[in-house]
Amino acid sequence: MPNALPRVAIATGDPAGIGPEVGLKCALDPAVNAICRPMVVGDPLVLERQAKAAGLKTTFNVIAEARDAKWQGNPGGALNVLSAPMPHADQFEFGKSGANYGLGAIASARRAVAAALSNDVEAVVAAPQNETSIHAAGIAFDGYPSFVAKETGTDIHDVFLMLCFGERRIVHTTLHVGVAEAVRLVTRERVGRAIKAADTALKRLGIASPKIIVGGLNPHAGEGGLFGREEIEIISPAIEDAKATGIAVEGPYGADTMFPKKCDAFVVMLHDQGHITAKLLAPNQTAGLAIGTPILFSSVAHGSAYDIAGKGVASHAAMVEAIKRLVGAQAAAKAA
Amino acid sequence: MRLPLALSLGEPAGIGPDITIKAWLRRSKLGLSPFYLIGDAHHITQRASALGVRVPVTTVTPQEAAAAFPNALPVVDCGIAVTATPGIPDSSSAPAAIAAIERAVADVFAGKASAVVTNPVAKNVLYKAGFAEPGHTEFLAKLASAKTGKPLHPVMMLWAPELAVIPVTIHLPLTEAPRVLTTDLIVTTGRIAAHDLRERFGIARPRLAIAGLNPHAGEDGTIGTEDRDIVAPAVRALVAEGIDARGPLPADTMFHAAARASYDVALCMYHDQALIPIKTLAFDHGVNVTLGLPFVRTSPDHGTAFDIASTGKADESSLVAALQLAARLTEKPALALAVAK
Numbered sequence: 001m002p003n004a005l006p007r008v009a010i011a012t013g014d015p016a017g018i019g020p021e022v023g024l025k026c027a028l029d030p031a032v033n034a035i036c037r038p039m040v041v042g043d044p045l046v047l048e049r050q051a052k053a054a055g056l057k058t059t060f061n062v063i064a065e066a067r068d069a070k071w072q073g074n075p076g077g078a079l080n081v082l083s084a085p086m087p088h089a090d091q092f093e094f095g096k097s098g099a100n101y102g103l104g105a106i107a108s109a110r111r112a113v114a115a116a117l118s119n120d121v122e123a124v125v126a127a128p129q130n131e132t133s134i135h136a137a138g139i140a141f142d143g144y145p146s147f148v149a150k151e152t153g154t155d156i157h158d159v160f161l162m163l164c165f166g167e168r169r170i171v172h173t174t175l176h177v178g179v180a181e182a183v184r185l186v187t188r189e190r191v192g193r194a195i196k197a198a199d200t201a202l203k204r205l206g207i208a209s210p211k212i213i214v215g216g217l218n219p220h221a222g223e224g225g226l227f228g229r230e231e232i233e234i235i236s237p238a239i240e241d242a243k244a245t246g247i248a249v250e251g252p253y254g255a256d257t258m259f260p261k262k263c264d265a266f267v268v269m270l271h272d273q274g275h276i277t278a279k280l281l282a283p284n285q286t287a288g289l290a291i292g293t294p295i296l297f298s299s300v301a302h303g304s305a306y307d308i309a310g311k312g313v314a315s316h317a318a319m320v321e322a323i324k325r326l327v328g329a330q331a332a333a334k335a336a
Numbered sequence: 337m338r339l340p341l342a343l344s345l346g347e348p349a350g351i352g353p354d355i356t357i358k359a360w361l362r363r364s365k366l367g368l369s370p371f372y373l374i375g376d377a378h379h380i381t382q383r384a385s386a387l388g389v390r391v392p393v394t395t396v397t398p399q400e401a402a403a404a405f406p407n408a409l410p411v412v413d414c415g416i417a418v419t420a421t422p423g424i425p426d427s428s429s430a431p432a433a434i435a436a437i438e439r440a441v442a443d444v445f446a447g448k449a450s451a452v453v454t455n456p457v458a459k460n461v462l463y464k465a466g467f468a469e470p471g472h473t474e475f476l477a478k479l480a481s482a483k484t485g486k487p488l489h490p491v492m493m494l495w496a497p498e499l500a501v502i503p504v505t506i507h508l509p510l511t512e513a514p515r516v517l518t519t520d521l522i523v524t525t526g527r528i529a530a531h532d533l534r535e536r537f538g539i540a541r542p543r544l545a546i547a548g549l550n551p552h553a554g555e556d557g558t559i560g561t562e563d564r565d566i567v568a569p570a571v572r573a574l575v576a577e578g579i580d581a582r583g584p585l586p587a588d589t590m591f592h593a594a595a596r597a598s599y600d601v602a603l604c605m606y607h608d609q610a611l612i613p614i615k616t617l618a619f620d621h622g623v624n625v626t627l628g629l630p631f632v633r634t635s636p637d638h639g640t641a642f643d644i645a646s647t648g649k650a651d652e653s654s655l656v657a658a659l660q661l662a663a664r665l666t667e668k669p670a671l672a673l674a675v676a677k
Contacts, residue, residue, distance in 0.1 A: 131555065178550040178560020179606065180514040218510050219607035226459065228509030256611035260619065271551035275588035276612045283592045 005037050006122040006327055007071060010319070011112035012042035015086050015104040016096045017304025018314035019127025020050035025316040026125075027079055028056060032320060035327045037071050039080040039121060041112040043104055045089040047081060053094070054312035066111070066120035082115065084108040094310035102133035109144070113151040116295040123296035123326035125319060128304045142176045144299045145290040152293045157190065159292040160197050162265065163274055163301060164325050165282030169265040170274035171198040171291065179270065186217055186230060186269050191238035193292075198265045199247045201291035205328065210264040214239055214251030217269040221252045235269075275301075284315060287322035298322040338369065339450035340401040340410075341662050342443045345375035345436035346455020348429045349420035350640025351650035353383040356455065357391055358652035359659060360409045366656060369663035371453065372401035372410040374436040374443075379418035380411060386422065386646045398448035414439055422646030425458055430465030433457055437472070441479045444631045450666040451632035452476070453658050458640045471507060472635065473626050480629050491528045491627040493601065494610065494637055495661065496618030499591065500601040502529055502627075503610035513606040514562055517549060522570035522603065529601055530579045532627040536665050537600075545590055545599035546571050546583030547609060553584040567605070591617070620653040623661050632665045634658040 010027055013019030020042055027038040040047065044062045051058045061070055061078035069080040086092070086104025112124045126144055134141040141147060149159040163170045173194040174182040195212060202210035214235060215221070218228035225232055235252045242249045251258070255273045258266065268274040278286045278301065286301035300318040308314055346352030356373055357380065373380060377395045384391040394408040401410040416432040443449040454472055469475040477490035493502045504525050505513045526544055533542035546567060548554050554563030567584040574581035582599070589595065590602055591613040604610035614622050614637075622637040636654035644650055 131558075135558070176551050176559055178514075178554065178562065179510065180560060180562075183511045219507050219611075222509075223507075224460070227507050228511065230509075230511075255608045256615045259612075259616065270608070272587045272609050273612060275551075276591060276609065277616060279588050280591050280613060280616050 005035065007069075007120070008036045008038050008323055008326060009066070009082065009112035009115045009121040009124045010038055010040050011108040011124060011126040012040060012047065013105050013108060013127030014101060014130040014133060014304045015043060015046045015089075015092060016094055016101050016133075017128060017130060017306060017309050019129075019304060020047050021054045021056075021309070021312065021314050022300075022316040022319050023127050024051050024054070024056050024079075025314075026319045026323065029316065029320065032323055036323060039066070039069055039082055039115075041082040041084050041108045041115070043086040043089045043108075044081055044083055046086055046092050046104065049092055050310065053310040066115035066118065069120070082111055084111040095306035097130050097133040097136065099133065099137040101130065102135070102137035102139060105129040106134060106137070106139055106141070109147060110151060113148060113295065113297065116297070117152060124298070125322045125326060126297070126299045127319065128300060128302060130304050144288070144297070145175065148290040148293050148295070148297045152295055154293045158193055158197060159290055160194050162198065162201060162289040162291045163278045163286050164289060165278055165286045165321075168259075168281070169198075169202070170278060171265055171267045172271060172274050173267060173269045175271050182270050183217065183230075186234060188234050188238045188241070191235055191267070191269075192241050194267050195238065195242040195247060195249055196245075197292035198267055199242070199249075201289065202264050207264050209248060211262075212247065212249040212265050212267060213253065213258055213261055213263040214249060214267045215255035215258055215269060215273060216252040220254040284318050285321045286318060287325045289325065296326050298326050338402070339448065339666075340398065340405065341369060341371040341451050341453050341659060342398070342412075342440040342449035343371045343373050343659070344440045344452070344454045345373065345414060345418070345433055347433060347458040347461060347640040348375070348379060348418045349422055349424050349426055349645060350456060350458060350642055351645050352455030352640065353380055354387060354646065354648070354650040355636070355652040355655040356380070357384050357387060357389060357409065358650070359656050360391065361389065362652070362656065363405065366660070368656070368659055370402040370405035370410075371659055372396065372398060372405070372412050374412045374414050374439045376414065376416075376418040376432065377411040379420075380409065383422070383646060387648050398443050412439065412443075423642050425461045425642060427461050427464040430462050430467065433462065434467065437475060438479060441476065441483070441631075445483050451634065451662040453655075453662050454633065454635040455655070456636060456638060456640045458642070476626060476629060476633055480631070484630055488630075489524055489528060489628050491525050491532075493529065493625045493627050494614045494622050495625050496614060496622045496657070498617040499596055499614055501610040501614050502601060502603050503607050504603055505606050507607065510606060514549060517562060517566055517605055519566050519570045519573065522546070522567060523573045526570065526574045526579060526581055526603060527577065528628040529603065530574075533600055536627075536632065539600050541580055542601065543599040544574065544579060544581040544601055544603060545585055546581055546603045547587040547590060547605055548584035549605040551586070551588075553586045620651055621657045622654060623658045625661065632662055634662040634665075
């Protein structure tokens with residue numbers, strides 16, 4: 001009988017940070033192997049260095065193409081490692097940033113996404129990258145959601161970050177842009193696309209009739225126009241548009257008082273409105289789904305943590321959480 | 337006997353009367369310091385019977401309030417009859433609400449009350465009645481300036497045992513926040529925060545954590561330039577004055593327990609950045625404290641909640657916390673009072 005567990009590619013992110021260690025720990029974790037078949041994507045030399053430093057086993061089945069993975073291998077057998085080389089990996093150092101590290105990080109994410117597009121895996125989870133290294137490599141990058149959009153040929157305006165923790169989910173209408181720029185980006189169309197992406201993603205996660213709550217841009221959601229008119233002129237019309245298409249959505253509510261409300265996902269306007277909440281309520285167990293793309297893709301909400309890279313002490317809890325989310329979503333998609 | 341706290345009427349059609357009554361009913365259990373309501377005895381008596389609770393109400397002078405407090409809810413008459421119907425915003429009650437604030441400030445300056453505690457007002461209702469100040473805080477500063485002859489810069493701080501935050505820009509459209517935010521404004525706010533945390537809260541060397549305006553504190557100018565060009569120079573200026581200030585820090589990683597243990601107050605650059613963490617950590621017991629005034633002023637950190645006025649559903653926790661904090665901050669001699677984490 002063929003193994004029915006979903007195949008998950010783990011992009012190990014910034015080679016110099018805790019990503020490779022966290023990814024390897026996940027791939028070797030029996031709890032993870034009980035729910036999926038993991039494959040690690042990264043530079044084989046870097047992964048070996050990281051594994052040794054963390055006291056993890058280094059029996060790798062290094063492959064050049066995702067389709068060559070040995071998915072039926074014995075439990076405890078060699079770990080599938082899809083090679084995504086980092087230039088000059090022999091000069092690798094823990095906690096170092098630079099162009100080569102940025103190229104390595106992008107390579108692992110790119111190859112993992114490609115594996116999902118070619119149906120060699122069902123989902124991708126990505127370890128943190130370091131934006132400084134990626135920029136040093138001359139690559140424009142403002143977070144995984146837009147990266148996944150580009151790699152999958154999706155309109156960049158249709159992809160949004162959904163942070164997931166516990167029973168809560170928060171979709172971000174704008175992400176890594178300054179507040180002044182974010183205000184300009186909050187249009188009726190964009191808010192509408194965020195609501196629609198949330199509704200589609202929730203249904204894909206197995207929620208048949210999702211309920212969505214939208215937060216305001218201004219203090220107290222504008223307080224009837226007293227502190228800004230975007231709620232009246234942009235956000236409320238976008239909510240009405242979505243309702244007209246059958247989506248169960250309400251708001252806008254003041255972002256500071258709405259989070260105790262019951263719903264399947266909140267849609268916020270700004271990075272900090274969602275991230276402050278998520279990091280307070282679930283400091284180390286937040287998964288970030290890039291929603292609106294054809295593939296299932298999740299990142300983790302922590303960073304590269306150079307201070308503990310190569311020490312073997314990094315927690316892989318957040319990535320396990322992300323994998324659980326992806327596997328749950330995949331099961332729901334299959335059942336539908 | 338210690339001076340009582342002066343509690344202003346607030347919006348009489350909102351939940352202010354409800355939470356005042358509920359707080360008074362818990363006076364013995366919580367050991368509340370005496371307070372008196374500046375309002376209308378008839379109005380509060382009516383609200384108590386609407387709520388189905390027996391509350392003896394007595395009209396007093398501020399000097400009689402503390403002695404009356406154990407046995408009756410003391411009311412100092414604001415001089416204007418209150419006619420509001422619960423749940424219905426009605427600007428005819430605005431003069432009484434405004435008179436109550438003025439009376440509270442006058443009582444503190446006259447040495448009859450130890451501090452001002454205000455019930456929530458409805459800004460829209462006051463504006464319709466011709467009220468020209470943006471809000472309570474600015475009005476109090478204006479009244480205090482008139483008394484002292486000195487210009488004042490009031491600073492709103494939201495305080496709970498878990499966290500203290502100051503939104504440097506507050507009730508304005510978000511599109512204006514980056515324009516209003518200046519190095520001077522941050523420095524002035526930080527200076528007042530450091531001063532009042534030292535003088536009123538008894539923290540010998542207050543530690544200020546200053547958030548960036550933009551995500552990830554702007555990442556060296558790649559996500560908006562304000563953090564590099566406006567916030568960072570403000571932090572340097574505060575440090576140069578000998579104030580323990582750090583920043584600009586990414587706001588999303590400032591508020592977990594370990595981070596909070598490293599500072600006494602967080603300065604945030606806009607409303608939601610400050611209000612989201614305090615509402616998340618202290619939904620029902622945050623207190624609004626005005627810094628930069630010549631007296632102590634606290635208030636609950638919620639609004640008038642017209643929809644639940646006179647239903648008995650209003651939660652008095654925030655008003656109770658405001659009364660307790662005002663009492664602690666005015667105890668003589670000033671207690672060494674650290675912001676507990």
